[in-house]
Amino acid sequence: MVSLRSHLVTLLLLQVILLLSHPVKSDDEDKRLLQDINSYRATLNLSALTENDNADCLAGEMADQFKNQPCTNSTGANTVPGTEMQLANYPDLLNHCHLNVSNTRDGVIMPACVPDLVPSLVLANFTGSQYSSYLNDSKYTGAGISSEGDWIVVILTTNTPEGSYATYKSASVVPKAGMLFHLFSLFLGLFLALIS
Ligand SMILES: *[C@@H]1O[C@H](CO)[C@@H](O)[C@H](O)[C@H]1NC(C)=O
Ligand SMILES: *[C@@H]1O[C@H](CO)[C@@H](O)[C@H](O)[C@H]1NC(C)=O
Ligand SMILES: *[C@@H]1O[C@H](CO)[C@@H](O)[C@H](O)[C@H]1NC(C)=O
Ligand SMILES: *[C@@H]1O[C@H](CO)[C@@H](O)[C@H](O)[C@H]1NC(C)=O
Ligand SMILES: *[C@@H]1O[C@H](CO)[C@@H](O)[C@H](O)[C@H]1NC(C)=O
Numbered sequence: 001m002v003s004l005r006s007h008l009v010t011l012l013l014l015q016v017i018l019l020l021s022h023p024v025k026s027d028d029e030d031k032r033l034l035q036d037i038n039s040y041r042a043t044l045n046l047s048a049l050t051e052n053d054n055a056d057c058l059a060g061e062m063a064d065q066f067k068n069q070p071c072t073n074s075t076g077a078n079t080v081p082g083t084e085m086q087l088a089n090y091p092d093l094l095n096h097c098h099l100n101v102s103n104t105r106d107g108v109i110m111p112a113c114v115p116d117l118v119p120s121l122v123l124a125n126f127t128g129s130q131y132s133s134y135l136n137d138s139k140y141t142g143a144g145i146s147s148e149g150d151w152i153v154v155i156l157t158t159n160t161p162e163g164s165y166a167t168y169k170s171a172s173v174v175p176k177a178g179m180l181f182h183l184f185s186l187f188l189g190l191f192l193a194l195i196s
Helices: 002-021 028-043 052-067 089-096 119-127 172-195
Strands: 107-114 140-148 152-156
Touching: 002 140, 028 119, 028 140, 028 152, 052 089, 052 107, 052 140, 052 152
Parallel strands: none
Antiparallel strands: 107 152, 140 152
């Protein structure tokens, strides 16, 4: 019984470690950039961009692709609306977020790399480059932003079907389900440890 109990305690500890090490998305840079972009748009009398969760998802997938590349490698890191990203697995990334190219083609994907993602430099990378033509455009109404390493990816969405980033199936429940699973097994572990 003692050994079973110590096994359960080990299992419990493992769950706690898993729960704590569960990749907690660091959204700070992302939220900060959205605020900064909206302040920039306010000075141009343009509407604030609203957060688009599905574009967030794709931005996350894209940032994940870029994160191990040095900042100097900007291959595939420039894009214009209507053209697809120069990434061989772009269809898989779309699919992962339950997105279809017919609902994303009018959006624009803008990756940038800034060492340590210093907020003022990040904003300047968008407002001080050719990307500003998209930020200055009233046709964009939403945004998805995600960062990994030194890379940050901004996706602008429109309120038309072709740029809405509407999914064909809800994608946002997946990470939550993963978290719930860890929580559930944590409580199960606690319960078993207590009754043994
Ligand atoms: C924004 O709107 C204000 C008030 O309507 C106006 O004074 C200002 O010139 C406008 N700015 C731009 C950049 O259009
Ligand atoms: C640069 O980016 C391209 C396209 O994403 C990739 O194929 C290549 O491996 C990268 N090079 C380096 C040195 O990371
Ligand atoms: C994408 O949407 C178009 C039009 O709604 C549809 O014909 C096509 O089958 C869809 N593709 C996928 C992979 O869902
Ligand atoms: C973007 O960030 C890099 C790295 O900090 C910097 O060298 C470059 O000047 C920035 N570009 C713009 C347009 O601000
Ligand atoms: C976007 O607007 C800013 C502020 O008016 C301006 O400095 C910049 O040149 C514009 N960008 C483009 C591509 O027109």
